Amino acid sequence: MPFQFPTTRRQWLNKVPHATLLFWIIKMMSTTVGETGADYLNADLHFGLGGTTAVVGALLALCLWGQMRASRYIPVLYWLVVVCISVFGTLLTDNLSDQLGVQLAVSTGAFSAALALTFIAWYRRERTLSIDSIVTPRREWFYWSAILFTFALGTAAGDWVAEGMQLGYAFAALLFGALIAATAAAHYLFKLNTVACFWIAYVLTRPFGAACGDLLSQPAANGGLGYGTINTSILFLATIVALVAYLTAMQKNVAPLKADV
Numbered sequence: 001m002p003f004q005f006p007t008t009r010r011q012w013l014n015k016v017p018h019a020t021l022l023f024w025i026i027k028m029m030s031t032t033v034g035e036t037g038a039d040y041l042n043a044d045l046h047f048g049l050g051g052t053t054a055v056v057g058a059l060l061a062l063c064l065w066g067q068m069r070a071s072r073y074i075p076v077l078y079w080l081v082v083v084c085i086s087v088f089g090t091l092l093t094d095n096l097s098d099q100l101g102v103q104l105a106v107s108t109g110a111f112s113a114a115l116a117l118t119f120i121a122w123y124r125r126e127r128t129l130s131i132d133s134i135v136t137p138r139r140e141w142f143y144w145s146a147i148l149f150t151f152a153l154g155t156a157a158g159d160w161v162a163e164g165m166q167l168g169y170a171f172a173a174l175l176f177g178a179l180i181a182a183t184a185a186a187h188y189l190f191k192l193n194t195v196a197c198f199w200i201a202y203v204l205t206r207p208f209g210a211a212c213g214d215l216l217s218q219p220a221a222n223g224g225l226g227y228g229t230i231n232t233s234i235l236f237l238a239t240i241v242a243l244v245a246y247l248t249a250m251q252k253n254v255a256p257l258k259a260d261v
Contacts, residue, residue: 015073015134016143017247019198024205026079026243029236031209034086034151036217036236038094040229041087049099053091060084068140075247079240085144089151090210093159104160111153115203118146129195150199154206162211168223172211180204 017023041052063080070077093111096102102110122142123129134143162172180201187197217232218224 014132015140016131017073022243026240028205028209029240030083030086031206032213032236033083033233034090036213036229036233037087038090040233044229049095053095056084056087056091060088075244079244085148086151089148090155092152093155104156104164107156108160111149111156115149115153118149150203151206154203155210158207158210169211169215173208173215176204176208176211180208
């Protein structure tokens with residue numbers, strides 16, 4: 001699907017981007033950064049899980065405050081929140097597993113239930129789960145709550161498959177990649193509901209991106225390619241920055257629409 005800019009006032013004021021190809025590329029890479037970034041702060045910089053969680057949580061709160069104050073979609077601000085919430089969602093699962101000893105299967109079930117409850121509450125209040133109608137603060141709070149649980153759930157599910165079941169990062173990447181392809185086929189070939197397919201794909205891209213990140217960064221002894229967390233994080237962060245800069249430049253070429261009279 002080609003990248004398109006909004007053509008109506010209601011769409012222009014929507015606080016999140018349309019789900020285009022660039023959206024999915026940046027989102028997948030943000031999940032990889034979430035995995036490698038959390039590992040880098042925790043292990044390489046010796047922040048520890050507690051310190052890393054505190055630092056990322058504070059940064060997320062700051063970026064989310066700016067995002068909530070904005071009156072429309074701003075690429076830099078939006079994707080800063082996504083990257084921060086990706087790291088924070090990873091840390092939620094890591095803290096449960098490493099600090100509290102919660103099994104990954106239990107975490108997967110718990111975050112699945114939390115996400116389902118968020119969707120139920122969101123739909124009961126707003127009668128929609130569409131990302132094309134995030135035009136009120138309440139809808140945006142529901143949106144970011146769902147996003148947080150998708151990252152935490154994706155982390156738990158991905159780690160459960162790759163590490164808990166000892167199937168490896170390459171297998172996990174292939175498995176979740178195949179599930180994403182199946183979701184796309186269900187939507188485009190069998191016309192499965194657009195909103196349902198979006199959220200299914202959003203959950204699946206988290207473990208897919210994380211598995212790709214671990215495959216690249218982990219040493220060969222752990223089933224990875226040994227490029228390291230620093231190199232992998234820099235590579236994907238640089239790509240995200242370049243794509244977001246492109247989106248920002250393209251958006252500036254579109255004049256803001258006047259309010260409806």
